[in-house]
Amino acid sequence: MNEDQQLISLIRDNPQEGLSKAIELYGGTLKWIIIKILGNSSPQDVEECMSDVFVKLWQNIDSFKIERKVPLKSYLFGITRYTAIDYSRKNSTQMEFIPIEESEIGVSIDFTDELTKEHNCQILQEAIDELPEPDKKIFIHRYYLHQQINAIASRLSLSPKTVENKLYRGKQKLRQSLIERGIVL
Incomplete structure:
Protein backbone atom coordinates (compact mmCIF):
# COMPACT_ATOMS: atom_id res chain seq x y z
CA MET A 1 0.00 0.00 0.00
CA ASN A 2 1.57 3.32 -1.04
CA GLU A 3 1.53 6.54 0.98
CA ASP A 4 -1.58 7.92 -0.79
CA GLN A 5 -3.51 4.71 -0.16
CA GLN A 6 -2.49 4.74 3.50
CA LEU A 7 -3.58 8.35 3.94
CA ILE A 8 -6.90 7.75 2.16
CA SER A 9 -7.58 4.71 4.36
CA LEU A 10 -6.69 6.70 7.46
CA ILE A 11 -9.04 9.55 6.47
CA ARG A 12 -11.84 7.05 5.84
CA ASP A 13 -11.28 5.03 9.02
CA ASN A 14 -10.23 7.79 11.42
CA PRO A 15 -11.02 11.21 9.90
CA GLN A 16 -9.51 13.25 12.73
CA GLU A 17 -6.16 11.46 12.60
CA GLY A 18 -6.20 11.24 8.79
CA LEU A 19 -6.89 14.93 8.31
CA SER A 20 -4.24 15.81 10.88
CA LYS A 21 -1.74 13.76 8.87
CA ALA A 22 -2.87 15.46 5.62
CA ILE A 23 -2.43 18.88 7.24
CA GLU A 24 1.02 17.86 8.44
CA LEU A 25 2.03 16.66 4.96
CA TYR A 26 0.45 19.35 2.79
CA GLY A 27 -0.66 22.23 5.03
CA GLY A 28 2.27 24.51 4.26
CA THR A 29 1.94 24.20 0.50
CA LEU A 30 -1.84 24.59 0.63
CA LYS A 31 -1.52 27.72 2.74
CA TRP A 32 0.94 29.15 0.23
CA ILE A 33 -1.49 28.45 -2.65
CA ILE A 34 -4.35 30.09 -0.74
CA ILE A 35 -2.29 33.18 0.12
CA LYS A 36 -1.19 33.54 -3.52
CA ILE A 37 -4.81 33.46 -4.70
CA LEU A 38 -6.40 35.49 -1.89
CA GLY A 39 -3.64 38.10 -1.86
CA ASN A 40 -4.07 40.57 1.00
CA SER A 41 -6.86 38.70 2.78
CA SER A 42 -6.91 38.44 6.54
CA PRO A 43 -5.24 35.49 8.28
CA GLN A 44 -8.72 34.43 9.40
CA ASP A 45 -9.88 34.19 5.77
CA VAL A 46 -6.81 32.11 4.89
CA GLU A 47 -7.43 29.75 7.83
CA GLU A 48 -11.15 29.49 7.05
CA CYS A 49 -10.39 28.68 3.42
CA MET A 50 -7.84 26.07 4.50
CA SER A 51 -10.39 24.49 6.83
CA ASP A 52 -12.89 24.31 3.99
CA VAL A 53 -10.29 22.58 1.81
CA PHE A 54 -9.83 19.79 4.36
CA VAL A 55 -13.59 19.47 4.90
CA LYS A 56 -13.99 19.03 1.13
CA LEU A 57 -11.19 16.44 1.11
CA TRP A 58 -12.96 14.51 3.87
CA GLN A 59 -16.37 14.81 2.17
CA ASN A 60 -15.03 13.68 -1.21
CA ILE A 61 -12.44 11.11 -0.18
CA ASP A 62 -14.65 8.25 -1.41
CA SER A 63 -14.76 9.76 -4.91
CA PHE A 64 -10.96 9.88 -5.20
CA LYS A 65 -9.81 7.06 -7.48
CA ILE A 66 -6.30 5.86 -6.68
CA GLU A 67 -6.17 3.78 -9.88
CA ARG A 68 -6.20 6.94 -12.01
CA LYS A 69 -2.55 7.47 -11.15
CA VAL A 70 -3.20 11.04 -10.00
CA PRO A 71 -1.36 11.72 -6.75
CA LEU A 72 -3.52 12.68 -3.79
CA LYS A 73 -1.53 15.89 -3.39
CA SER A 74 -2.47 16.97 -6.95
CA TYR A 75 -6.11 16.29 -6.17
CA LEU A 76 -5.75 18.29 -2.95
CA PHE A 77 -3.99 21.16 -4.77
CA GLY A 78 -6.94 21.33 -7.19
CA ILE A 79 -9.45 21.46 -4.33
CA THR A 80 -7.35 24.21 -2.74
CA ARG A 81 -7.12 26.27 -5.89
CA TYR A 82 -10.86 26.15 -6.61
CA THR A 83 -11.81 26.78 -2.97
CA ALA A 84 -9.48 29.80 -2.77
CA ILE A 85 -10.83 31.16 -6.07
CA ASP A 86 -14.37 30.83 -4.68
CA TYR A 87 -13.30 32.74 -1.56
CA SER A 88 -11.63 35.36 -3.68
CA ARG A 89 -14.80 35.83 -5.75
CA LYS A 90 -16.93 36.15 -2.61
CA ASN A 91 -14.56 38.69 -1.05
CA SER A 92 -14.11 40.85 -4.13
CA THR A 93 -16.96 42.91 -5.50
CA GLN A 94 -14.70 44.32 -8.22
CA MET A 95 -13.39 41.01 -9.47
CA GLU A 96 -14.35 40.21 -13.01
CA PHE A 97 -14.68 36.49 -13.78
CA ILE A 98 -12.97 35.76 -17.07
CA PRO A 99 -12.79 32.03 -17.76
CA ILE A 100 -10.31 30.81 -20.33
CA GLU A 101 -12.82 29.56 -22.81
Whole structure:
Protein backbone atom coordinates (compact mmCIF):
# COMPACT_ATOMS: atom_id res chain seq x y z
CA MET A 1 0.00 0.00 0.00
CA ASN A 2 1.57 3.32 -1.04
CA GLU A 3 1.53 6.54 0.98
CA ASP A 4 -1.58 7.92 -0.79
CA GLN A 5 -3.51 4.71 -0.16
CA GLN A 6 -2.49 4.74 3.50
CA LEU A 7 -3.58 8.35 3.94
CA ILE A 8 -6.90 7.75 2.16
CA SER A 9 -7.58 4.71 4.36
CA LEU A 10 -6.69 6.70 7.46
CA ILE A 11 -9.04 9.55 6.47
CA ARG A 12 -11.84 7.05 5.84
CA ASP A 13 -11.28 5.03 9.02
CA ASN A 14 -10.23 7.79 11.42
CA PRO A 15 -11.02 11.21 9.90
CA GLN A 16 -9.51 13.25 12.73
CA GLU A 17 -6.16 11.46 12.60
CA GLY A 18 -6.20 11.24 8.79
CA LEU A 19 -6.89 14.93 8.31
CA SER A 20 -4.24 15.81 10.88
CA LYS A 21 -1.74 13.76 8.87
CA ALA A 22 -2.87 15.46 5.62
CA ILE A 23 -2.43 18.88 7.24
CA GLU A 24 1.02 17.86 8.44
CA LEU A 25 2.03 16.66 4.96
CA TYR A 26 0.45 19.35 2.79
CA GLY A 27 -0.66 22.23 5.03
CA GLY A 28 2.27 24.51 4.26
CA THR A 29 1.94 24.20 0.50
CA LEU A 30 -1.84 24.59 0.63
CA LYS A 31 -1.52 27.72 2.74
CA TRP A 32 0.94 29.15 0.23
CA ILE A 33 -1.49 28.45 -2.65
CA ILE A 34 -4.35 30.09 -0.74
CA ILE A 35 -2.29 33.18 0.12
CA LYS A 36 -1.19 33.54 -3.52
CA ILE A 37 -4.81 33.46 -4.70
CA LEU A 38 -6.40 35.49 -1.89
CA GLY A 39 -3.64 38.10 -1.86
CA ASN A 40 -4.07 40.57 1.00
CA SER A 41 -6.86 38.70 2.78
CA SER A 42 -6.91 38.44 6.54
CA PRO A 43 -5.24 35.49 8.28
CA GLN A 44 -8.72 34.43 9.40
CA ASP A 45 -9.88 34.19 5.77
CA VAL A 46 -6.81 32.11 4.89
CA GLU A 47 -7.43 29.75 7.83
CA GLU A 48 -11.15 29.49 7.05
CA CYS A 49 -10.39 28.68 3.42
CA MET A 50 -7.84 26.07 4.50
CA SER A 51 -10.39 24.49 6.83
CA ASP A 52 -12.89 24.31 3.99
CA VAL A 53 -10.29 22.58 1.81
CA PHE A 54 -9.83 19.79 4.36
CA VAL A 55 -13.59 19.47 4.90
CA LYS A 56 -13.99 19.03 1.13
CA LEU A 57 -11.19 16.44 1.11
CA TRP A 58 -12.96 14.51 3.87
CA GLN A 59 -16.37 14.81 2.17
CA ASN A 60 -15.03 13.68 -1.21
CA ILE A 61 -12.44 11.11 -0.18
CA ASP A 62 -14.65 8.25 -1.41
CA SER A 63 -14.76 9.76 -4.91
CA PHE A 64 -10.96 9.88 -5.20
CA LYS A 65 -9.81 7.06 -7.48
CA ILE A 66 -6.30 5.86 -6.68
CA GLU A 67 -6.17 3.78 -9.88
CA ARG A 68 -6.20 6.94 -12.01
CA LYS A 69 -2.55 7.47 -11.15
CA VAL A 70 -3.20 11.04 -10.00
CA PRO A 71 -1.36 11.72 -6.75
CA LEU A 72 -3.52 12.68 -3.79
CA LYS A 73 -1.53 15.89 -3.39
CA SER A 74 -2.47 16.97 -6.95
CA TYR A 75 -6.11 16.29 -6.17
CA LEU A 76 -5.75 18.29 -2.95
CA PHE A 77 -3.99 21.16 -4.77
CA GLY A 78 -6.94 21.33 -7.19
CA ILE A 79 -9.45 21.46 -4.33
CA THR A 80 -7.35 24.21 -2.74
CA ARG A 81 -7.12 26.27 -5.89
CA TYR A 82 -10.86 26.15 -6.61
CA THR A 83 -11.81 26.78 -2.97
CA ALA A 84 -9.48 29.80 -2.77
CA ILE A 85 -10.83 31.16 -6.07
CA ASP A 86 -14.37 30.83 -4.68
CA TYR A 87 -13.30 32.74 -1.56
CA SER A 88 -11.63 35.36 -3.68
CA ARG A 89 -14.80 35.83 -5.75
CA LYS A 90 -16.93 36.15 -2.61
CA ASN A 91 -14.56 38.69 -1.05
CA SER A 92 -14.11 40.85 -4.13
CA THR A 93 -16.96 42.91 -5.50
CA GLN A 94 -14.70 44.32 -8.22
CA MET A 95 -13.39 41.01 -9.47
CA GLU A 96 -14.35 40.21 -13.01
CA PHE A 97 -14.68 36.49 -13.78
CA ILE A 98 -12.97 35.76 -17.07
CA PRO A 99 -12.79 32.03 -17.76
CA ILE A 100 -10.31 30.81 -20.33
CA GLU A 101 -12.82 29.56 -22.81
CA GLU A 102 -11.89 26.87 -25.26
CA SER A 103 -13.27 29.02 -28.06
CA GLU A 104 -10.91 31.89 -27.18
CA ILE A 105 -7.88 29.85 -28.16
CA GLY A 106 -9.66 27.89 -30.86
CA VAL A 107 -9.58 24.57 -29.02
CA SER A 108 -12.44 22.12 -28.99
CA ILE A 109 -11.90 19.45 -26.37
CA ASP A 110 -14.26 16.69 -25.25
CA PHE A 111 -14.08 16.78 -21.46
CA THR A 112 -16.78 14.19 -20.81
CA ASP A 113 -14.33 11.60 -19.57
CA GLU A 114 -12.76 12.66 -16.27
CA LEU A 115 -9.43 10.98 -17.05
CA THR A 116 -9.25 12.81 -20.38
CA LYS A 117 -10.02 16.04 -18.59
CA GLU A 118 -7.19 15.51 -16.11
CA HIS A 119 -4.77 14.66 -18.91
CA ASN A 120 -5.81 17.67 -20.99
CA CYS A 121 -5.55 19.96 -17.96
CA GLN A 122 -2.02 18.70 -17.40
CA ILE A 123 -1.16 19.41 -21.05
CA LEU A 124 -2.67 22.89 -20.75
CA GLN A 125 -0.66 23.58 -17.57
CA GLU A 126 2.57 22.41 -19.23
CA ALA A 127 1.87 24.61 -22.26
CA ILE A 128 1.25 27.65 -20.04
CA ASP A 129 4.42 26.91 -18.05
CA GLU A 130 6.41 27.08 -21.29
CA LEU A 131 5.17 30.57 -22.21
CA PRO A 132 7.94 33.17 -21.95
CA GLU A 133 7.85 35.81 -19.22
CA PRO A 134 5.96 38.06 -18.75
CA ASP A 135 3.38 36.24 -20.93
CA LYS A 136 3.15 33.38 -18.43
CA LYS A 137 2.53 35.76 -15.51
CA ILE A 138 -0.05 37.68 -17.53
CA PHE A 139 -1.90 34.44 -18.37
CA ILE A 140 -1.85 33.27 -14.75
CA HIS A 141 -3.07 36.62 -13.40
CA ARG A 142 -5.83 36.88 -16.01
CA TYR A 143 -7.17 33.34 -16.29
CA TYR A 144 -6.23 31.70 -12.99
CA LEU A 145 -6.48 34.62 -10.59
CA HIS A 146 -9.14 36.41 -12.66
CA GLN A 147 -7.54 39.84 -12.38
CA GLN A 148 -8.51 42.77 -14.57
CA ILE A 149 -6.18 43.94 -17.31
CA ASN A 150 -5.46 47.29 -15.61
CA ALA A 151 -4.50 45.53 -12.37
CA ILE A 152 -2.17 43.16 -14.26
CA ALA A 153 -0.61 46.07 -16.15
CA SER A 154 -0.01 47.96 -12.93
CA ARG A 155 1.44 44.93 -11.12
CA LEU A 156 3.84 44.09 -13.98
CA SER A 157 4.67 47.72 -14.89
CA LEU A 158 3.22 47.36 -18.39
CA SER A 159 0.64 49.34 -20.30
CA PRO A 160 -2.89 47.85 -20.51
CA LYS A 161 -2.51 47.69 -24.30
CA THR A 162 0.69 45.65 -23.93
CA VAL A 163 -1.11 43.24 -21.61
CA GLU A 164 -3.98 42.88 -24.12
CA ASN A 165 -1.54 42.24 -26.97
CA LYS A 166 0.41 39.69 -24.96
CA LEU A 167 -2.83 37.89 -24.05
CA TYR A 168 -3.83 37.78 -27.71
CA ARG A 169 -0.44 36.49 -28.85
CA GLY A 170 -0.22 34.15 -25.88
CA LYS A 171 -3.51 32.51 -26.86
CA GLN A 172 -2.14 31.93 -30.36
CA LYS A 173 1.07 30.39 -28.97
CA LEU A 174 -0.94 28.29 -26.55
CA ARG A 175 -3.20 27.04 -29.33
CA GLN A 176 -0.18 25.95 -31.40
CA SER A 177 1.43 24.30 -28.39
CA LEU A 178 -1.75 22.36 -27.64
CA ILE A 179 -1.93 21.14 -31.24
CA GLU A 180 1.69 19.96 -31.03
CA ARG A 181 0.95 18.12 -27.76
CA GLY A 182 -1.87 16.15 -29.29
CA ILE A 183 -5.04 17.97 -28.32
CA VAL A 184 -7.32 17.68 -31.31
CA LEU A 185 -8.87 20.92 -32.52
